Amino acid sequence: MQVTLKKSVVAVAMTLTTPAILAQQTPAQPSQTVYITGSNLKRVDKEGASPVQVVTAQDIKNTGAQTVTELMRFVPAIGTDSNYDSRGGNFASGVATASLRGLSSTSTLILLNGRRMTPAAYADPNDGNSTLYDLNTIPVSAIDRVEILKDGASAVYGSDAIGGVINFITKSNYQGVEVAARMNANDDGNFKKRGASAAWGKGDLDADGYNILVTADVSKRDRTSRQETTDIAYDQYKFLNGRFATPYGSFVSQYPTFYRESSPGSKNFAVSRANADARLRPTLGCDPSQVLTGTTAMGLSASSVWIGRQFCNFDTNQFLETQSAGKDATVMSRGTLKIGQTARLFAEAAYARSERQYTGAPITLGQSSVNNFTAAGVSDPFQAILEIGHPDNPFPNARASVGYRFANLRGGSEVVNANSRLLIGADGEIGGWTWDTGLLWNQSKKDDTTFGRLYLPTLRKLNTGTTLAQLAADPTISQDVLSTGKASILQWDGKVATEFGQLPGGPIGVALGVEVRREKIKLDPSADLAAGNIYALVNSVIDGERDVKSAFVEFRTPLLKNLEMEFAGRADKYPGIKTNYVPKVGAKWTAFDGLAFRGTFQKGFRAPALTQVTPGGSQFFLTGIHDIRRCEADEETPKPGATELDCAKSAAGTGGANPDLIPEKSRSFSLGLIYSPTSNLDFNIEYFKIRKEGEVALGTAFEALKNEDRFPENVIRDPNPDNWVTDANGVKIPNTGPLLMVKTPWTNQGATEVRGIDFDVNHRAKLGEWGALSTKVSGTYMTHYSLAQHPGDVEHNLVGGNAGIYDWNLSSSIDLPRLKFNVATTWTRGDHAVNASVNYVGGVSLLRVANGDTVYDQPFCHYGTRKDTDAEENRNTSVPLYEEYYPDCKIPRWITVGLGYTYTGFRNLTLNLNIQNLFDKRAPYDPAVGTNSSGAALAGYNEGLHNPYGRYFSVSARYSF
Numbered sequence: 001m002q003v004t005l006k007k008s009v010v011a012v013a014m015t016l017t018t019p020a021i022l023a024q025q026t027p028a029q030p031s032q033t034v035y036i037t038g039s040n041l042k043r044v045d046k047e048g049a050s051p052v053q054v055v056t057a058q059d060i061k062n063t064g065a066q067t068v069t070e071l072m073r074f075v076p077a078i079g080t081d082s083n084y085d086s087r088g089g090n091f092a093s094g095v096a097t098a099s100l101r102g103l104s105s106t107s108t109l110i111l112l113n114g115r116r117m118t119p120a121a122y123a124d125p126n127d128g129n130s131t132l133y134d135l136n137t138i139p140v141s142a143i144d145r146v147e148i149l150k151d152g153a154s155a156v157y158g159s160d161a162i163g164g165v166i167n168f169i170t171k172s173n174y175q176g177v178e179v180a181a182r183m184n185a186n187d188d189g190n191f192k193k194r195g196a197s198a199a200w201g202k203g204d205l206d207a208d209g210y211n212i213l214v215t216a217d218v219s220k221r222d223r224t225s226r227q228e229t230t231d232i233a234y235d236q237y238k239f240l241n242g243r244f245a246t247p248y249g250s251f252v253s254q255y256p257t258f259y260r261e262s263s264p265g266s267k268n269f270a271v272s273r274a275n276a277d278a279r280l281r282p283t284l285g286c287d288p289s290q291v292l293t294g295t296t297a298m299g300l301s302a303s304s305v306w307i308g309r310q311f312c313n314f315d316t317n318q319f320l321e322t323q324s325a326g327k328d329a330t331v332m333s334r335g336t337l338k339i340g341q342t343a344r345l346f347a348e349a350a351y352a353r354s355e356r357q358y359t360g361a362p363i364t365l366g367q368s369s370v371n372n373f374t375a376a377g378v379s380d381p382f383q384a385i386l387e388i389g390h391p392d393n394p395f396p397n398a399r400a401s402v403g404y405r406f407a408n409l410r411g412g413s414e415v416v417n418a419n420s421r422l423l424i425g426a427d428g429e430i431g432g433w434t435w436d437t438g439l440l441w442n443q444s445k446k447d448d449t450t451f452g453r454l455y456l457p458t459l460r461k462l463n464t465g466t467t468l469a470q471l472a473a474d475p476t477i478s479q480d481v482l483s484t485g486k487a488s489i490l491q492w493d494g495k496v497a498t499e500f501g502q503l504p505g506g507p508i509g510v511a512l513g514v515e516v517r518r519e520k521i522k523l524d525p526s527a528d529l530a531a532g533n534i535y536a537l538v539n540s541v542i543d544g545e546r547d548v549k550s551a552f553v554e555f556r557t558p559l560l561k562n563l564e565m566e567f568a569g570r571a572d573k574y575p576g577i578k579t580n581y582v583p584k585v586g587a588k589w590t591a592f593d594g595l596a597f598r599g600t601f602q603k604g605f606r607a608p609a610l611t612q613v614t615p616g617g618s619q620f621f622l623t624g625i626h627d628i629r630r631c632e633a634d635e636e637t638p639k640p641g642a643t644e645l646d647c648a649k650s651a652a653g654t655g656g657a658n659p660d661l662i663p664e665k666s667r668s669f670s671l672g673l674i675y676s677p678t679s680n681l682d683f684n685i686e687y688f689k690i691r692k693e694g695e696v697a698l699g700t701a702f703e704a705l706k707n708e709d710r711f712p713e714n715v716i717r718d719p720n721p722d723n724w725v726t727d728a729n730g731v732k733i734p735n736t737g738p739l740l741m742v743k744t745p746w747t748n749q750g751a752t753e754v755r756g757i758d759f760d761v762n763h764r765a766k767l768g769e770w771g772a773l774s775t776k777v778s779g780t781y782m783t784h785y786s787l788a789q790h791p792g793d794v795e796h797n798l799v800g801g802n803a804g805i806y807d808w809n810l811s812s813s814i815d816l817p818r819l820k821f822n823v824a825t826t827w828t829r830g831d832h833a834v835n836a837s838v839n840y841v842g843g844v845s846l847l848r849v850a851n852g853d854t855v856y857d858q859p860f861c862h863y864g865t866r867k868d869t870d871a872e873e874n875r876n877t878s879v880p881l882y883e884e885y886y887p888d889c890k891i892p893r894w895i896t897v898g899l900g901y902t903y904t905g906f907r908n909l910t911l912n913l914n915i916q917n918l919f920d921k922r923a924p925y926d927p928a929v930g931t932n933s934s935g936a937a938l939a940g941y942n943e944g945l946h947n948p949y950g951r952y953f954s955v956s957a958r959y960s961f
Contacts, residue, residue, distance in 0.1 A: 047674050049566055049586030049598045051686045051758065053077070053778065055146040062824045062835040062900060064914035064954045066184055066193055066219070068135040068143075068168070069096040073947070074839065076780040076820040077101060077150050077164070077758065080944030081128060085136065086323050088358025091124035091540075091618055094415030094446070096135045100150065101690060101754050102785065102814055103163035104128030107606055107664075109153065111167040112138065112421070113348065115493075116157075116517075118442040120417060121485030123523055123540050123611040123618045125655040127697045127812070130609035131160060134444065137352040137419040139217035139330045141180065141197035144171045150758060152668035152690060154604035155568040155584035158515075158550055162604045162666045162692050172334060173211045174201035182956035186949045187920065190228050191323055195219030209338040219328045223359065226320035226939070231950025233925035237940030240879045240927065242299030244317065248292055251306050252364045253314035254407035255283040256392065256468055259367040261399040267383060268643075269367035269401035276305040281394045286312035314405055316361045319412070322939070322948055325357040343428030346438075350421040360412035363452055363478075363535075367401035371652045371740070372456060372532055373619050375525060375541045377716055378652045378740045379532025384462055391467045404468055409452035409478050416447045433498045443488040450481045454535035455528070481534055483525045491517040505558025513552050520545040521610050538621070538652075544614025548607075549573045562590040574607050580663055596674045604666035608658075608696050612746045615657045622653040622742060625701045629708070629736045630725050641725035641732075649739050655698050656714060656745035664748070666692035684760040694748040697789070701742045716741040749791065755784035759821075771829030779821025779840075787812055794853050801845040805862045808872070809852035813928075815891075815944055817842035831905035837898040841945055844891040846927070848872070861889035863927045879927040892924040894946050910958040920951040 055075070065071035069085075072078050079102025083092045097105035110117050110133035120134040146168055153161035177200050184193040197217040203210040227244055238245045251257070259269035260279035271280045284291055292298075292313045294306030330352040337345045369383040386393040386400045393400045425438030458476045462468070471477050495513035502508075524530075525539040552570035559565060566586040573579045584602035591597065611617055626635045627649050630642035638646050672686035704714045718737030725736045761777040786795035787803055787810055796807050803812040824837040847859040848871070856871040864883040866875050883889060900914040923946035926939070941948050 047588070047596065047598070047684075049564075049588045049600050050149060050151045051670060051672060051684075051688075053148040053150060053758075053760070055148070057144060058826065059776070059824065060140060060143065060146075061902070061912065061914070062826060062837055062898070064898060064900060064916045064952070065140060066182065066195070066954060067096075068138050068140060069098075071140060071146070072098045072135070072166075074822055075148065076778055076822065077148065079103065080815045080817075080942075081105075082944065083129065083132065084943055085326070085354075085356055086943065087321060088324065088356065088413050088415070089360065091126060091620075092122060092129055092132060093358060093413065094136075094354065094356045094417055094448070095120050095122060095132050097129075097132050098135060098166060099128075100148075100163035100166070101688075101756075102816065103690065103692065103752060103754065105133065106131040106160060106609065107163040107692065108133075109157055109159075109161040109165045110135070111157075111165060113169055113423075114167060115423065115438065115440055116442075116489060116491065117421075118419075118444050118487055118489045118519075119521075119609075120444045121446040121487040121521060121523065123521070123542050123616075125618050125620055125698055127695075130612055130696070134354075134417060134419070136328060136354040136417065137330070137350075137444075138168050139197070139215075139219070139328070139352075141195075141217045142170045142215045142330065142332050144169050150686070150688070151600055151670050152584075152602050152604040152666060154582045154606075154666070155570045155602050156552065156554070158548075158570060158572050159605060159607040159663070162606050162664070162668070163690065170332060170334070171199065171215065172213060173205050173336070174199060174213050175204060175211070176201060177961040178958060180956060180958040182954065184952065184954045186231060187951045187953070188228070188230065190222075190224045191949050191952065192222040192224075193219060195328075205336055205338065210336060212333070212335045214331070214333040216332075217328070217330045221323060221326045223321055223325040223357070224323040225318070226322055227317060229322040229940075229948045231920065232923040232941040232948050234922070234940070236885055236925045240881055240885065240925075241940065242297055243940065246292075246295075246298050247315070248298035248300075248313055249316035249318075250314045250361070250364075250405070251282075251294070251311040252366075252403045252405050253286065253312045254405050254472075255285045255312040257282045257311070257403040258386075258392070258394050258400045259402070260395050261385075261401070264398070267369065267385065271305050273303060273305055273307070276309070280305060280309075281400075282309070282311045284310060284312060314361075314407065319359045319361045321359055324359070327353075327355045329353050339426075339428070342430065343426060345426050346423075347425075348421065348423040350419075352419040354417050356415045358413045358415070360451075362405055362407050362409045362411045363454055364403065364405045365454075366403055368650075370536045371621065371650070372535060373529075373537065373539050373652055374532035375530035375539050379456075381740075382456060382459065382535060386463070387465075390465060402468070406452070406454070406472055406478070408472055410480075411452050413451060414447075414449045418445045419443070420445075433496050435494070435496045437494040438492070440491045440493075441488070442491075443486065446485040448483045448485070450483075450537060452478050453481045453537050455479050456533050456535050459535055479526075479528060479534065481526050481529050481537060483523070483529065483540060485521070485523040485540070487519075487521040489517055489519050491515065503558050503560075505561045505564060507558075509554075509556035511554040515548075515550040515552075517548045517550075518545060519548065519610050521614070523616070538619035540616075540618040542611055542614050542616035544610050544616075546575045546610060546613075564588055568602075572605075572607070574663075576613070576659055577607065577662060580605050580607070594676045597672070598674065599669070599671040601669050602667075604668060604692070605663040606666075606692070606696075607663045608661040608746065612655075612696055613657055613659055613661060617655045617657065619652060619654045621650065622701050623648075623650045625649040625651055625705070625739060625742070627739055628705055629733075630738070639725045640727075640730070641723070641736075642738075646738065651701075651739040652741040653701065654741065654743050656743035658745040658747060661696055661746055662694065662748055664692050664694050664696060666690060680764040680766075682760075682762045684758075686758040687756075688758065689753070689755045691751065691753040693751040695750045695752065696746050697749050699744040699747050701744060704742045704744055714743040714745065715739070716743075749789065750793070751786075751788045751791075751795070753784065753786045753795070754782065756780055756782040767829075771827060771832075773825065773827050775823070775825040777821065777823050779819065781819050782816065785816050794850075796850050796855075800842070801847065801849070805846055805848060807850045807852065808848060808874075809850070815844045815942060817844055817893075817945065831903055833902040833904075835898075835900040835902075839896050839898070841894045843893040843924075844942075844945065846889050846891065848875075863889070876927075882927050886925070891926050891942060891945065894921065894924055896921050908960045910960075912954075912956045912958075914954040916952040916954070917950060922950065923948050 079099040083097040100108045149165040199215045201213040258281040262268040332350040427436035493515040497511040499507040523540045554568040568584040582603040586600040588598040630646035668690040675683040724732040763775045819842040822839045826835040896917040923941035926942040
């Protein structure tokens with residue numbers, strides 16, 4: 001884009017971007033608000049050095065997307081590691097995010113009208129989720145366009161912009177009244193959504209000197225159960241996973257199963273096929289129709305104690321869902337007032353509320369010991385132990401434990417997020433300088449309620465003689481546990497721009513800016529949860545704030561009429577971290593009219609999230625820990641005084657704060673070609689490379705135990721000397737009690753590198769009396785994606801596969817299709833408009849190729865039946881027939897077609913019908929086994945790659961007064 005920063009031009013208003021992407025202004029026009037700006041018509045003279053993709057209102061309509069999350073699925077540069085709020089049971093329940101380039105949501109900065117949003121009030125300990133910008137706060141109906149800067153932008157925006165920037169720009173300067181309604185569902189009547197919106201605007205900014213705009217949107221989505229989700233490879237799902245093929249749900253029901261203690265005082269109630277006849281006592285008090293006999297067809301393993309044994313079935317399938325019920329409501333307003341000829345006052349106010357209801361099965365008890373948490377650590381674990389003579393104990397000469405479901409209690413959870421935003425500011429021109437300043441306050445509040453949790457003071461009565469029936473009837477046995485959160489930013493920024501001097505291509509442009517921001521987050525559990533009175537539920541506890549100070553400068557130097565260069569730099573000061581400075585340089589050379597080349601190089605950074613440097617955080621469960629103080633080096637033999645459980649221990653975990661963290665660093669490079677052979681045809685090809693290092697990730701329990709002598713505060717053990725292990729002389733060894741909690745502080749480790757090619761083609765044709773035709777092609781071809789979890793680790797190119805399967809050494813499960821693209825065509829004639837689209841998502845291999853430094857001579861499928869030729873013996877055999885149905889060991893590519901029609905022949909009324917997935921292409925089968933506390937296991941499809949809607953209809957009507 002040809003950039004001219006004349007003294008009479010407002011080059012920077014509500015946000016200041018690199019001069020490469022500032023829009024031209026006509027000197028005679030009044031000041032205009034400028035955001036990250038590209039062009040819908042990709043002309044050479046409207047492109048700068050940085051690649052910007054613009055998603056217009058027409059593009060949004062063509063997709064049929066009803067939420068911002070759905071809309072982002074149509075952007076090829078969006079990675080599969082985004083968060084979705086369709087199901088609960090995880091640390092990010094209720095929030096939806098976007099990840100550019102698969103570099104995580106923490107490396108993708110989200111803006112609303114050019115300014116930051118506050119992160120949502122979460123402390124997710126999973127890598128890449130420490131900063132969550134919630135897309136649910138932005139309704140599609142309010143969006144005028146979306147501008148995506150697919151280039152590192154830390155030199156302009158600071159932290160979190162390593163992967164790029166997504167700027168959602170809402171409607172402005174609207175006059176009149178508009179109401180709209182919409183309804184959506186697939187051809188089975190599932191995945192229903194409906195909503196309504198309204199807009200009221202008064203005053204023309206140019207003619208009247210002011211404009212006020214208010215928009216509102218409400219929507220509701222219905223729950224769709226897993227059993228109703230049939231627009232996937234459902235037959236394979238049922239057969240290969242054993243899901244819904246039988247009525248089996250769970251062998252743990254309200255009819256208890258009792259387990260006999262292996263030896264007096266051992267607290268070992270484990271049962272095997274060999275001893276089940278003597279040590280297992282199921283209760284068959286249910287209706288005979290609910291009595292099942294265990295088989296492998298139910299998904300039970302061949303070694304399960306329930307094979308060939310009767311039990312009372314509990315239908316957990318009824319609680320599995322693909323889409324949770326939800327409600328959303330948003331009000332946004334903006335007012336602008338001209339002050340004289342060259343200045344304006346503006347204000348924005350917005351409120352958004354999203355509610356998600358996640359179903360889940362009622363809570364259960366098992367025979368093993370379970371950790372319980374306080375706000376600061378752990379409380380006494382609980383294990384159901386029925387003494388000899390207990391009314392429920394069926395064993396006259398031994399203690400028993402029990403498997404039991406409190407079927408009278410409600411399971412599941414509810415998450416309510418509320419977001420408030422207020423902005424006041426002014427912009428204008430004085431003495432040849434354009435200026436902009438604003439004060440922003442943005443707050444996010446979260447209420448997270450987990451239903452039907454067991455109250456430990458009442459539950460512990462079980463071990464002192466109270467019966468299960470009495471417990472279930474006791475009104476104090478359960479609580480609905482509310483945890484709250486609040487996060488906010490308070491930000492002031494000021495920016496100015498002008499021109500000076502003269503180069504062969506024109507005057508030099510300069511822009512300067514400062515920004516001061518206060519970030520806060522506070523997460524509070526309920527009083528009983530914090531006190532350790534709730535059974536097996538983790539806490540999220542944090543209370544932190546910090547001030548961030550920034551300054552930046554940008555130059556545009558038109559060295560020649562056909563060559564311009566851009567320079568930008570930003571300094572950011574975070575508490576406890578030395579001032580961080582990142583530069584950027586870009587250039588665009590116009591070879592001749594219709595052909596230009598451009599490129600950028602820049603450094604970037606992502607500061608540690610506030611949740612990573614503030615004491616506290618979210619707790620979690622750790623399993624399979626080899627406790628080196630209580631277990632021999634062979635990882636199987638317990639030391640004297642320990643048990644086998646210490647060699648594969650379960651314990652509480654928490655991500656400890658680390659004040660020594662430093663920002664992640666990145667380098668990014670882009671090189672592009674812009675070619676317009678005719679006035680109605682444009683090509684844009686962009687090569688990109690981004691590498692970030694020193695990524696902030698959770699430490700591991702292994703590292704904490706290995707360094708226990710150096711950092712004893714990271715390992716919490718049972719202090720009772722009776723439980724310490726002994727040396728060769730039988731002497732107790734201090735501080736060797738069983739593990740209770742392991743703190744895994746955040747550390748700078750590892751690296752990610754991504755390379756690829758973005759491509760866009762735009763064609764416009766006027767057809768005379770037959771109207772007009774426009775076509776867009778947009779895609780991303782990934783050539784390289786590598787991960788190193790620790791410095792020095794070998795880095796494999798993982799493109800085309802699943803990271804953690806391709807390289808078994810990696811913990812990441814990101815799926816990396818090589819190619820994603822979409823083609824959209826719109827034909828308009830008079831009152832009619834027809835649009836058609838094709839969306840392509842490449843396949844993903846599930847082959848095991850390497851394990852760290854070891855590259856297998858013969859890759860093998862991760863799923864299926866073990867073979868003698870497998871390079872390792874840990875193939876996942878949960879889907880033994882997988883290779884028979886999918887011999888290429890691959891999640892297939894997915895191609896869907898969309899069709900839409902818009903009619904405007906009625907006065908003031910617009911009608912629209914859109915069909916996604918016109919030919920009802922089923923979501924490809926994914927055998928991945930993943931579970932969470934809501935039972936979201938074995939979904940049968942990959943949510944990051946595909947959707948399970950099938951043929952999906954959207955109908956809307958809009959009326960303007």
